[in-house]
Amino acid sequence: MDVITADKLTKRFGDFVAVDQISFSVKQGEIFGFLGANGAGKTTAMRMLTGLSRPTSGQAQVAGFDIYRDVEKIKRRIGYMSQKFSLYEDLTVSENIEFYGGVYGIKARDLRLKTSQLLSELGLQEVARTLVGSLPLGWKQKLAFSVAIMHDPALVFLDEPTGGVDPITRRQFWEMIYQAADRGVTIFVTTHYMDEAEYCDRISMMANGRIAALGTPQELREQFQAPDMNAIFLKIARGSQTA
């Protein structure tokens, strides 16, 4: 089953075509890497898929809903986590969980159960009443991810999720992502850190509003005859500059 299908999705701002007829699909439980340089159009594309921006033309379904007609339904079925902002630093761990549970309409009894379950999975029972601002970055990120998938979304958008954390925490974080994907949650990662991209099942690279490469890391390495994602990215970016 496809969780995202996009067909010739386009967004123009005046004369400028930010996203130019992109078509792709993402399967359920897949970890999909959505890459591109700043200004390549990935933020605009992601805004359309999350219902924050109306496309100029083209079609897309997210979690089975149309992105023109069923924006509110889509929002209930997706989660979102950004590196910069996800949790309120001046609220405690349990207050943050309570808040997001409330936002997504989780019933009080379910929420209590989920909260204690989540805290014990993360080993955060001891700090449940601690302000999030005083937690180490790695803990915050794991908590932010858990909160983002607390309402069992079909699909979760992660924006540069592991920038700046130490290598062990980073791997623990990817293990959490793998685990969620294993349970059937689809993961949509936007990033411009290429080594982060290597952890994805499949990757798309955008340049100048178009998808310039799409495939598994191995397929891309063979197609571009490059050793890693970084080298592929450099090839694509250089190509688009001269074009």
Place this chain on the structure above:
Amino acid sequence: MRQLRIVILKEFYHILRDSRTLLILFGLPLVQILLFGFAITNEIKGAKMAVVDASGDDISREMVQRLTASDYFIYQGRAGSREEVLHLFREGKIKMALFIPPNLQRDFYHGEATEIQLLADATDPNTATTLVNYATAIINDYQLEKLDAQDAPFQIKTELTMRYNPLLKSVYLFVPGVMTVILMLVSAMMTSIALTREKELGTMEVLLVSPLQPPFIIIGKVIPYFILGMVNATLIVTLGVLVFGMPVQGSWLLLGAETILFILTSLALGILISTRTDSQQVAMMMSLMALMLPTIILSGFIFPIESMPRPLQLLSNIIPAKWFIIILRNIMLKGVGFDFVWRETLILFGMFSFFTLLSIRNFKTRLA
């Protein structure tokens, strides 16, 4: 001092390129002065007035004419009786009534004691007081004039004229007030925001790591706001004089010197705030709460200090704006010299030295 010059120049670029800053710097003084001058005025114009004239002689007619010739009163007509006047009051047709006793002219020239009664609608006490004050002033004026012309024999008369601002023009009070508020805003708030912005953007780090001596960073950033403060002060006084006919009785030089002292005091306060905060937002909140509110409320600009409760009266003493407003009013309206404002000047100077010392002590040549 090329380095200092470039810091000053850069600050001007910041100011001139930010339309919001420009608006605060030049739009606000203009709007405030015009608003206070024309719209939010406690001057009353065209209040309707009725007269019960039991004399009906030349003096009484001239007096009524004098009153209604001013902008303040509109003659609503003669009334026959006290009952009629009260009725007019109840219907809200008039704001004030004048009762003239019989034989006014005779009593006047014979130096007999006469009483003219003023009746005002005190549902709005401020308006009533103001109207009565206007009328009293005009009547006294008239009386004085008449007596002079007559070369009358020695008479005892009560002096009731309002001195320095005989017609209670509110704009005379607002010009010094607005000037104080604007200078506080430009010098203290804008400076503290400009300094904390450098911290927030991280450019303060680069400036500190440069060979430029740390005090010069501050001086360079502050000089533009000093200049702007002077420009604003000039703008406000010019508007006051040209548009509202505000008098400047005293020495222009003294006015300028006192203004400089007040700007320096405000700059010191702005720097002090910036040494205590790291974000523009906090700097702005601190400036608004700790500087602007007291300047507007406790300085005597809008609410007379004499009618405040005792604790607030005491508190008003530590507000620099209070002293500056007193100085301004003295110079502009009373036309007095330094010998009459030296005490207030000394207090301001003391505050300036204190704040400067405090900011020097708080300023760090490093980050933390």
Place this chain on the structure above:
Amino acid sequence: MTTHPPALVFDNIHKSFGPVTALEGVSLEIGRGELFGLIGPDGAGKTTLMRILTTLLLPDQGAAQVLGYDVIKQWRNIRREVGYMPGRFSLYQDLSVAENLHFFATLFGTTVAENYDLIRDIYEQLEPFRKRRAGKLSGGMKQKLALCCALVHRPQILFLDEPTTGVDPVSRQEFWQILNRLQDQGITIFVSTPYMDEASLCDRVALIQDGHFLAVDKPGALAASYEHPLYAVKARDRFRLLQDVRQWPPTYQAFPFGEQLHLSTRTEIDPQQLVGYLTQQGHQEITVTPTAPTIEDRFMELMTH
């Protein structure tokens, strides 16, 4: 032979902010002309160390000299000789490219023309946008402009705090090429980064974590000092693969590593042995190959010691 003091030397630096310890006794010596990398995650103490060395913060304990000047007593001398580029590119957003550069040149008592040869390479790329406000530049352009501003007075030593964070791979690659050319001109460079893959571009690196140096060495030597046999393992179901590999008795540690996972074992193993075990567990498309450890592997190994 002249006896220059080393470009940078510090010994047993401690720094705390209230209850938070940022640096806990770090020491190092860097020679003239070296390109030195300070590598570690956010919150490891990189920025604090940068700020102490650029005289912006005082250490609680320990001593440091930059170009032979003491960071506490001779901060004025240091501020004249160093170039510093703080974390967020500290440019004036409302000033144009040319104005920013002119400002910083004047601040350091020099002119753009005087040291133009040093920044020519970089500035030529910015030239087309010289009238554009710095706030409207792309991340990569801002980074280059900030570098120009830090270089315009021809400093002997350059401190760069995370210059490549938030910048796309193309700009990152160009930036490192620029650093190499500056090094050729004799400038000592002390650069911090959270990206492990940038370690190999430095002469020497210090790995920093929780206010400690885990190791200081040449990048090649660091990777080579990895203590266990290392294998790259791949199968179709990654999540289950990780669980199963961790259950395997010879396993020391297993971590995801890109699309593979890196398995370190207590002793040398025969890859076929693991393939057999994983086939038994029902895995498909299994590959197990010995692989060369990276700095990141070594970093993790040092973290768990």
